[in-house]
Amino acid sequence: MNALRSILLRRETGIAVMIVLFVIAVGIAKPRFLSLEYLRIILLLTPLIMIGAMGQMLVLVARHVDLSIGSTQAFAAMVTAMMFKFHPEIPWYLGFLVSIGVGLGLGFVNGALTTLFRLPSIIVTLGTLNLYRGLTFIISDARQVDRQYIPSALKAMSTTSPILGIPWIIFMALGVALLTYWFASHTRVGRQVFALGSNPAAAPLRGIRVNAITLMVFSISGALAGLSGIMYASRWGFVNPSNTGAGFEFQVIAAVVIGGVSINGGVGSVLGVVLGVLLLGCVSAALPLLGIPGTAQSAIYGAVIIVALLIDRSVRQRGIAALAAQRARA
Amino acid sequence: MLKRHLLAGLAALGLAATFATGALAAHDFKVVYIGKNTGNPYFDSINGGFVDACKQIGCQYEFVAPATAEATSQIPIIEAQIQRGVNVIAIAPNSPDAMNQVLDEARAKGILVLAVNGDLVGNESHRDANILPVDFTKTGPNQVELMGSLIGYKGDIAILSATTEAPDQNTWIAAMKKTLAEDPKYKDMKLVATVYGDDQPEKSTTEMEALLSNYPDLVGVIAPTTVGVAAAAQVVQQRGIADKVHVTGLGLPSEMRDFIKDGTVKAFQLWSPYNEGWLAAYFADGVLNGTIKNEVGTKFDVPNLGSITIGDKNVMNTQAELTTFNADNIDQFNF
Numbered sequence: 030m031n032a033l034r035s036i037l038l039r040r041e042t043g044i045a046v047m048i049v050l051f052v053i054a055v056g057i058a059k060p061r062f063l064s065l066e067y068l069r070i071i072l073l074l075t076p077l078i079m080i081g082a083m084g085q086m087l088v089l090v091a092r093h094v095d096l097s098i099g100s101t102q103a104f105a106a107m108v109t110a111m112m113f114k115f116h117p118e119i120p121w122y123l124g125f126l127v128s129i130g131v132g133l134g135l136g137f138v139n140g141a142l143t144t145l146f147r148l149p150s151i152i153v154t155l156g157t158l159n160l161y162r163g164l165t166f167i168i169s170d171a172r173q174v175d176r177q178y179i180p181s182a183l184k185a186m187s188t189t190s191p192i193l194g195i196p197w198i199i200f201m202a203l204g205v206a207l208l209t210y211w212f213a214s215h216t217r218v219g220r221q222v223f224a225l226g227s228n229p230a231a232a233p234l235r236g237i238r239v240n241a242i243t244l245m246v247f248s249i250s251g252a253l254a255g256l257s258g259i260m261y262a263s264r265w266g267f268v269n270p271s272n273t274g275a276g277f278e279f280q281v282i283a284a285v286v287i288g289g290v291s292i293n294g295g296v297g298s299v300l301g302v303v304l305g306v307l308l309l310g311c312v313s314a315a316l317p318l319l320g321i322p323g324t325a326q327s328a329i330y331g332a333v334i335i336v337a338l339l340i341d342r343s344v345r346q347r348g349i350a351a352l353a354a355q356r357a358r359a
Numbered sequence: 360m361l362k363r364h365l366l367a368g369l370a371a372l373g374l375a376a377t378f379a380t381g382a383l384a385a386h387d388f389k390v391v392y393i394g395k396n397t398g399n400p401y402f403d404s405i406n407g408g409f410v411d412a413c414k415q416i417g418c419q420y421e422f423v424a425p426a427t428a429e430a431t432s433q434i435p436i437i438e439a440q441i442q443r444g445v446n447v448i449a450i451a452p453n454s455p456d457a458m459n460q461v462l463d464e465a466r467a468k469g470i471l472v473l474a475v476n477g478d479l480v481g482n483e484s485h486r487d488a489n490i491l492p493v494d495f496t497k498t499g500p501n502q503v504e505l506m507g508s509l510i511g512y513k514g515d516i517a518i519l520s521a522t523t524e525a526p527d528q529n530t531w532i533a534a535m536k537k538t539l540a541e542d543p544k545y546k547d548m549k550l551v552a553t554v555y556g557d558d559q560p561e562k563s564t565t566e567m568e569a570l571l572s573n574y575p576d577l578v579g580v581i582a583p584t585t586v587g588v589a590a591a592a593q594v595v596q597q598r599g600i601a602d603k604v605h606v607t608g609l610g611l612p613s614e615m616r617d618f619i620k621d622g623t624v625k626a627f628q629l630w631s632p633y634n635e636g637w638l639a640a641y642f643a644d645g646v647l648n649g650t651i652k653n654e655v656g657t658k659f660d661v662p663n664l665g666s667i668t669i670g671d672k673n674v675m676n677t678q679a680e681l682t683t684f685n686a687d688n689i690d691q692f693n694f
Contacts, residue, residue, distance in 0.1 A: 059572075059573075061572045061573075066572070067572070070565070070568050074561070074565065162426075166397060166398065169398075171397045171398050171424075172398070172400065172403060173398060173399075173400045175400070175613045175614055176589070176614060176616070176617050177613070177616055177617055188597050265560045265593075266589075266593065266617075267589075267614070269398050269400075270397065270398035271396060271397055271398035271399070271426065271427075272398070272559065272560070272586075313561075313565060314565055314568070314569075316565075317554065317565050317566045317568070317569035318568075318569040318572060318573065320552075320569075320573065322523070322555075323522070323523045323554065323555035323557065323566075324523050
């Protein structure tokens, strides 16, 4: 009984229930939504957001925020795509190192500015959001890198794999999620991120090196945004200085917050974030299928995010109240 | 004595040279082209036409564009260009009316204002002339005919457009609907849906997937926007259904080349954006130097384009019909 109750109280359960209800509701209206075909469409909508969300989760848990990930994605993708364009002799898989490395560097800058000058990260990354986007325009001369320059092997990663034909990028997103889970729950440093976020004032007293941890979470967030950059090139076959990564930070933060990560730091789970990403993927895929007109889609998308948060909140409050009552009786 | 004559002669020569450059200076005007937004490959091509024409003419050219294609985003740029003292403002307007006031201000200062690749529909009095690649009333019928030829003039088709409020696309879609309804040649083609991908690859892709799911009998999709047609082609390519669903629309050869080469797309259309920049620069040069009268009915010659006629509402076109790109000719186009 208590085991069941604790499962029901978990944030992840609430999101999972919401996903199931949403999928059933859409499935009744459009049975095709329940097909393998649509599972594939939904999963293909999520890898970039999933990878960005893992980094953002760690940043939020440490009581910071990284608004620059969309621009980081664009800059890393542009550097990589320009390398493919002007140096086609370089093996395509080295693009991953370049994209991740560039992202890591930009993330490190975010972390360094935040820790060195004791600036609020929301301001720092708002600044670098514009800075990195501007640099993307400068290095690219405001020009798109077209499809013909993106290596075919890289584009193929978004279409297939030898494993049931499920595209590689879905496995990569899953791999990043598993690594993040291991890091957050099974390493000392990972647990220190949570400790820092839940009580920054007490963290140094507990021997946590606050600056080092802060630098690390921003670097991880940047590196993952960099990884999402080369995956953008793979998925869409081009890199554009203004389109690539535009609004990425909002998709990611929405998914992370729906997934139960507290913007006040200290709280969050990888499973919750994965479910949050999947819920948004389901909504994005369902709206056009339901034939909802383009003008109404973004309003509905926004409303779904708010409703998800409200339902979750009320369910949890009731759960906490029930738990308190039970404790009072005992 | 001799020396003095020599000096006077040199001075006279110098004077003559000054006059000569004075006459040439009329071609040395400053022209700016304000695009819809930066990073849009379509405008790279128009830009190229301006650059090359200004090299020939001798004008000073600059390209600027706002970060986003919002209605008001071009206003501060126009103001800055007026301050800079340009002679010609060419602009791809992001709004038919938001810039009326600032454009009037420019014209009051004697700046020639040209709408290039789009017009101030309903507010034509706020610009001096308009340069369009083709007569846009032909875009809809041409696209329907191309689609018809691909599907044997029979079956369910859909349209994947840009944003719901995009003025050009909406004009073309209205013309497509009219053509389908009125021309008996297309009586067996049925338009089942019009959806909007907002010119974003993600959104265009999900809308395309939904079209294929909702309309299993679909045989064709027309996407009259460069982002949309590439996204639709990618979906068809990945699903391997190119023999069942034909994608066509308005696309850039540089973005569509791969899809044409692997047979995903048989043919698509566009015009030459490059020629718009080329014509605009030559037209501006002619008007500023008095060799072209900016009046309806004026005819003038432009290198490489031949005779151009200023039409109703001072609109000029660089070509009569849309260009169709296919496997036979795509390699001849490098934009």
